Amino acid sequence: xxxxxxxxxxxxxxxxxxxxxxxxxxxxxxxxxxxxxxxxxxxxxxxxxxxxxxxxxxxxxxxxxxxxxxxxxxxxxxxxxxxxxxxxxxxxxxxxxxxxxxxxxxxxxxxxxxxxxxxxxxxxxxxxxxxxxxxxxxxxxxxxxxxxxxxxxxxxxxxxxxxxxxxxxxxxxxxxxxxxxxxxxxxxxxxxxxxxxxxxxxxxxxxxxxxxxxxxxxxxxxxxxxxxxxxxxxxxxxxxxxxxxxxxxxxxxxxxxxxxxxxxxxxxxxxxxxxxxxxxxxxxxxxxxxxxxxxxxxxxxxxxxxxxxxxxxxxxxxxxxxxxxxxxxxxxxxxxxxxxxxxxxxxxxxxxxxxxxxxxxxxxxxxxxxxxxxxxxxxxxxxxxxxxxxxxxxxxxxxxxxxxxxxxxxxxxxxxxxxxxxxxxxxxxxxxxxxxxxxxxxxxxxxxxxxxxxxxxxxxxxxxxxxxxxxxxxxxxxxxxxxxxxxxx
Amino acid sequence: xxxxxxxxxxxxxxxxxxxxxxxxxxxxxxxxxxxxxxxxxxxxxxxxxxxxxxxxxxxxxxxxxxxxxxxxxxxxxxxxxxxxxxxxxxxxxxxxxxxxxxxxxxxxxxxxxxxxxxxxxxxxxxxxxxxxxxxxxxxxxxxxxxxxxxxxxxxxxxxxxxxxxxxxxxxxxxxxxxxxxxxxxxxxxxxxxxxxxxxxxxxxxxxxxxxxxxxxxxxxxxxxxxxxxxxxxxxxxxxxxxxxxxxxxxxxxxxxxxxxxxxxxxxxxxxxxxxxxxxxxxxxxxxxxxxxxxxxxxxxxxxxxxxxxxxxxxxxxxxxxxxxxxxxxxxxxxxxxxxxxxxxxxxxxxxxxxxxxxxxxxxxxxxxxxxxxxxxxxxxxxxxxxxxxxxxxxxxxxxxxxxxxxxxxxxxxxxxxxxxxxxxxxxxxxxxxxxxxxxxxxxxxxxxxxxxxxxxxxxxxxxxxxxxxxxxxxxxx
Numbered sequence: 017x018x019x020x021x022x023x024x025x026x027x028x029x030x031x032x033x034x035x036x037x038x039x040x041x042x043x044x045x046x047x048x049x050x051x052x053x054x055x056x057x058x059x060x061x062x063x064x065x066x067x068x069x070x071x072x073x074x075x076x077x078x079x080x081x082x083x084x085x086x087x088x089x090x091x092x093x094x095x096x097x098x099x100x101x102x103x104x105x106x107x108x109x110x111x112x113x114x115x116x117x118x119x120x121x122x123x124x125x126x127x128x129x130x131x132x133x134x135x136x137x138x139x140x141x142x143x144x145x146x147x148x149x150x151x152x153x154x155x156x157x158x159x160x161x162x163x164x165x166x167x168x169x170x171x172x173x174x175x176x177x178x179x180x181x182x183x184x185x186x187x188x189x190x191x192x193x194x195x196x197x198x199x200x201x202x203x204x205x206x207x208x209x210x211x212x213x214x215x216x217x218x219x220x221x222x223x224x225x226x227x228x229x230x231x232x233x234x235x236x237x238x239x240x241x242x243x244x245x246x247x248x249x250x251x252x253x254x255x256x257x258x259x260x261x262x263x264x265x266x267x268x269x270x271x272x273x274x275x276x277x278x279x280x281x282x283x284x285x286x287x288x289x290x291x292x293x294x295x296x297x298x299x300x301x302x303x304x305x306x307x308x309x310x311x312x313x314x315x316x317x318x319x320x321x322x323x324x325x326x327x328x329x330x331x332x333x334x335x336x337x338x339x340x341x342x343x344x345x346x347x348x349x350x351x352x353x354x355x356x357x358x359x360x361x362x363x364x365x366x367x368x369x370x371x372x373x374x375x376x377x378x379x380x381x382x383x384x385x386x387x388x389x390x391x392x393x394x395x396x397x398x399x400x401x402x403x404x405x406x407x408x409x410x411x412x413x414x415x416x417x418x419x420x421x422x423x424x425x426x427x428x429x430x431x432x433x434x435x436x437x438x439x440x441x442x443x444x445x446x447x448x449x450x451x452x453x454x455x456x457x458x459x460x461x462x463x464x465x466x467x468x469x470x471x472x473x474x475x476x477x478x479x480x481x482x483x484x485x486x487x488x489x490x491x492x493x494x495x496x497x498x499x500x501x502x503x504x505x
Numbered sequence: 506x507x508x509x510x511x512x513x514x515x516x517x518x519x520x521x522x523x524x525x526x527x528x529x530x531x532x533x534x535x536x537x538x539x540x541x542x543x544x545x546x547x548x549x550x551x552x553x554x555x556x557x558x559x560x561x562x563x564x565x566x567x568x569x570x571x572x573x574x575x576x577x578x579x580x581x582x583x584x585x586x587x588x589x590x591x592x593x594x595x596x597x598x599x600x601x602x603x604x605x606x607x608x609x610x611x612x613x614x615x616x617x618x619x620x621x622x623x624x625x626x627x628x629x630x631x632x633x634x635x636x637x638x639x640x641x642x643x644x645x646x647x648x649x650x651x652x653x654x655x656x657x658x659x660x661x662x663x664x665x666x667x668x669x670x671x672x673x674x675x676x677x678x679x680x681x682x683x684x685x686x687x688x689x690x691x692x693x694x695x696x697x698x699x700x701x702x703x704x705x706x707x708x709x710x711x712x713x714x715x716x717x718x719x720x721x722x723x724x725x726x727x728x729x730x731x732x733x734x735x736x737x738x739x740x741x742x743x744x745x746x747x748x749x750x751x752x753x754x755x756x757x758x759x760x761x762x763x764x765x766x767x768x769x770x771x772x773x774x775x776x777x778x779x780x781x782x783x784x785x786x787x788x789x790x791x792x793x794x795x796x797x798x799x800x801x802x803x804x805x806x807x808x809x810x811x812x813x814x815x816x817x818x819x820x821x822x823x824x825x826x827x828x829x830x831x832x833x834x835x836x837x838x839x840x841x842x843x844x845x846x847x848x849x850x851x852x853x854x855x856x857x858x859x860x861x862x863x864x865x866x867x868x869x870x871x872x873x874x875x876x877x878x879x880x881x882x883x884x885x886x887x888x889x890x891x892x893x894x895x896x897x898x899x900x901x902x903x904x905x906x907x908x909x910x911x912x913x914x915x916x917x918x919x920x921x922x923x924x925x926x927x928x929x930x931x932x933x934x935x936x937x938x939x940x941x942x943x944x945x946x947x948x949x950x951x952x953x954x955x956x957x958x959x960x961x962x963x964x965x966x967x968x969x970x971x972x973x974x975x976x977x978x979x980x981x982x
Contacts, residue, residue: 096550116549116552213551215551217551218550251782252780333585338594340587381777
């Protein structure tokens, strides 16, 4: 592996051992060597990457380095960028070029980052395997016959195989944490409202949140520090959110006295026994480090999936109405009339998972069904939020498996959407409650990575980061990387 | 057996904010198509709405002016439907919890009383764009300049029982909105548009099936459309048929309505809370501050003008049509406090009449209130007659010369010298001996003849009061 972390690159850049251009070339070479096999990137422009790296080296020679100076970061194809296409891995946005940068992209640029390219994803972030991408499936570097998780599977695979040291993903129901878990990397979904959603193509507005996918906890903190903050042009971005000293949170690696909640609903029959064993072992480790493990209950967890698969598709059905062939994106050939233009453009442009969710959402919102589905789901959401509020009166942080299973085989679940939806079973409640959640590697099952999920109270990313840092420092899991891609697992 | 008409109205009123409801684009009317748009109002991927708080304040002000309840927490919803001029595929509106609920508007009745008409709610929403189909050879063009312009939708209770009541309600509302300064309410520019829900029933029976006449922007057309629709529905029922619930369009050229879409084809708008906007919260202090800044409303002003200045209700109504005209009148009275009625007559009949003929607004008047007051002072001190004053006023509308200079130049100064008046009277008597004889013989009505002759002889300059007085004495003989 070229570098162990963003922090390592940062220190070598500041000591003058290497340059941003050298770092960029190194990763571009790896992308050239391995991307065909993984399909982690769907757009890459080496010339533009090198130009940014050169500019960063020049900046460093004239000024004090910015927080992410010269650090390569890839972004999911869901982030609008003025440079290159933004297609959300959908045919309906094929060749769409956004005339603006997402707020987080602007912030990355201002922090001096070098944007590497666009990573593969499930179409419109709808999926848990990156198999619904219109640009082909993405593969897991630990076993290329398996999925990398989703929907930020491209970002996860790219970081796991060290095609980039870090990437941005988005998380609506676990789309950062689940692929991080399945590819053995670290991913953080910040508190809803912490990071601006402006310029991120909306899937489910009340759930979507952008966050980093990296090799270490500290790297997550570095990127989150750069992208978070109030955006006056996003009304859901919170203006009075408590500010965190992200890096200091990672320094305090002491678990003594930390009360960790272990919810019984997240350790259930039917989950992979080895996954369970890995997570139990991780908790034991935390106990050795001085933490207190407290059995808790989040009684409404069993309704989270059902509520999510009503709320998210409902919002998506409206968010995706704008892809109608009128102003941008795909338009069918020679429409007969307006209705024909709408129906054929959308039929041709959207894949089947997206269509399934639009239909589900439209149905849940339709008159006569609204109360039974949408309204009921919102009531469940409130109960789930209350579960967490009650739990955090007892404990500082909650630890669970990120996913009940390890990476499954390509095609294994594509014909069974309901089973596929269950892969998000441990991540979804966190989105419904708007809380921060982090996944980090905590072992292997059948030679595939297993993820440990930390859930914190709203705005307490510091608790999550500090617990995860302590665990990371005491174990080796985050230093493993897939042998087939130059690692020494 | 008679029929009772039931009418409810929905008014869409464009708020006169500088920028759109959810982005910073200009709302200026008449710009080149698609020049006042940005990624937000074009519905581009990833773009988010941010609420214009000026629009909120104006809606609250309107709610307070109709004595409504202001919801300190209200919500925005998405109204979903596909149309080419609706860029996001949904319109941001308020469905479940509007910002304003439960007010009323009083309209004058024929017997001089008032009727109270309920306003169910006022909610905020964004306008859609405009589709242009004409003259484009089977191609439609879209102008999204209007997309995202803030609107108030003002929904009445079904309290109106005739087209006249509906129009009275609309006129009151229109005037109120202009008074509050929340909208230009220019109907030709579509800033004040109305949907009318109309049904008929036998008195005492439950509501009949209603139809909705969409998107009308002239009081005359609205009245015609309602009257046409009432007759159409009565005819259907009397012929044994049933009224179909549907939306209808008024064709102002053919003077008839036609079906737009029936209930069967009606949209299911799939309303749900707008996740991109948090609930709209306003504090009672903010509401109180808006209330404290509320101007005097037309009804209050009208009543004050009647009591304070002794005006007829007609004059008071004319002078309080706009806030500006009321203010103009008040400054006129301040400069000519001796006779508020004379002020009212001159402003209502002479000034507004002339401006109207010239197609001008009060703000464009070449005569200021102070200058008109000077003229009225010259009538008051008998320098000129009321009749001559009208000639002076005509000149004032054309030139900036002082009132006295115009009177001088036109030689209109009133003759109040009794010697000079006597001379004229004697000349007139000498020239009309038969009439003098007649008057002295008891034909009192001939006095008017002599007044006319004397005024004519003096070319209107003689002081009419003195002429009268001296004539009575000299004619006695």
